[in-house]
Amino acid sequence: MIKLKCKTCRNFEKETVIQYSKCYQAAEVFWCDESKLDMYLQETPQIYESQIIEIKGPANIDINKKISAVYLSPNSYYNGIETVNDIDSIRFCVCKITNVISQTEFKVLLQVQILEMCDIFAGRTQSFSENEAFCSRTEEPDSQYINTLDLGRFIVEDINYQGDVGVTYIIDKAENEVLAVNNWDFHANDWYLCQTRNSD
Numbered sequence: 001m002i003k004l005k006c007k008t009c010r011n012f013e014k015e016t017v018i019q020y021s022k023c024y025q026a027a028e029v030f031w032c033d034e035s036k037l038d039m040y041l042q043e044t045p046q047i048y049e050s051q052i053i054e055i056k057g058p059a060n061i062d063i064n065k066k067i068s069a070v071y072l073s074p075n076s077y078y079n080g081i082e083t084v085n086d087i088d089s090i091r092f093c094v095c096k097i098t099n100v101i102s103q104t105e106f107k108v109l110l111q112v113q114i115l116e117m118c119d120i121f122a123g124r125t126q127s128f129s130e131n132e133a134f135c136s137r138t139e140e141p142d143s144q145y146i147n148t149l150d151l152g153r154f155i156v157e158d159i160n161y162q163g164d165v166g167v168t169y170i171i172d173k174a175e176n177e178v179l180a181v182n183n184w185d186f187h188a189n190d191w192y193l194c195q196t197r198n199s200d
Contacts, residue, residue: 001060001061001062001063002059002060002061002062002063002103002108003057003059003060004055004056004057004058004059004060004061004106004107004108005057005058005105005106006058006186006187007056007106008186018055018059018067018069019061019065019066019068020067020068021065021066021068022068022116023068023092023116023117023118023122024092024118024123024130024131024192024193025068025092025130025131025191025193026069026092026190026191027055027059027067027068027069027190027191028072028077028182028184028189028191029054029069029070030055030056030077031051031069032051032053032054032109034051034052037052037109040074040077040078041071041074042074044071044089044091045071045091045093045114045117047114047115047116048113048115049113050098050111050112050113051111051112051114052109052112053069053095053109053110053112055069055107055108055110057107058187061097063110064097066094066095066096066115067094067095067097067110067112068092068094068095070090070091070092070093070191071089071090071091072086072090073086073089073090076089080158080168081149081156081170083151084151084152084153087120087151087154087170088119088120090119090120090180091118092117092122092191093114093116093117094115094116095113095115096112096113096115097110097111097112098112118193120170120179120180120193122193123193123195126195127195131181131193131194132195134181134183134192134194135178135181135192135194145159145160145161145162147159147160150173152173153172153173153174154170154172154173154179155171155173156169156170156171157171164186165184165186166184167183167184168182168184169181177194179193180193180194181194
């Protein structure tokens with residue numbers, strides 16, 4: 001078991017979905033360029049590929065179990081979602097850990113093989129009822145915390161409570177349906193795919 005502490009508060013008890021074994025819940029991680037590990041992977045990974053990822057604490061990781069990680073475009077990882085390409089590049093990946101490359105008390109570098117992959121539209125063909133609570137937009141937050149970006153096909157609704165906690169909804173504008181949700185706070189950064197009306 002790998003136990004990673006938060007570098008700021010030294011806590012490692014926060015639960016994330018990194019150890020989830022389905023492709024519709026995933027933690028945000030750093031995907032490394034194999035030629036230079038401190039550079040972010042430029043190309044969208046493919047299923048069955050071997051990749052290197054960095055996970056920061058707090059997290060508890062059983063290396064004998066699958067992990068679930070979301071790939072974002074480099075622009076989206078560093079700046080947030082700004083373009084349609086950022087949305088089209090999102091991949092939810094279920095991975096097998098094949099090697100622990102290096103580890104400190106705050107982060108770990110892992111070699112993984114991608115076993116399953118879902119894109120942002122997977123909720124149109126698969127049922128993700130377990131994510132219903134995360135995908136529901138029942139409460140209307142104060143408008144001062146909401147930033148809305150219209151990207152034509154999509155609307156990105158970002159709710160940010162002064163940088164401490166937030167949620168981002170990716171919405172299909174034509175269908176007015178939430179496709180994916182990103183919940184984040186000081187310790188976690190987790191993504192959820194949402195079931196749509198067109199799901200079987």
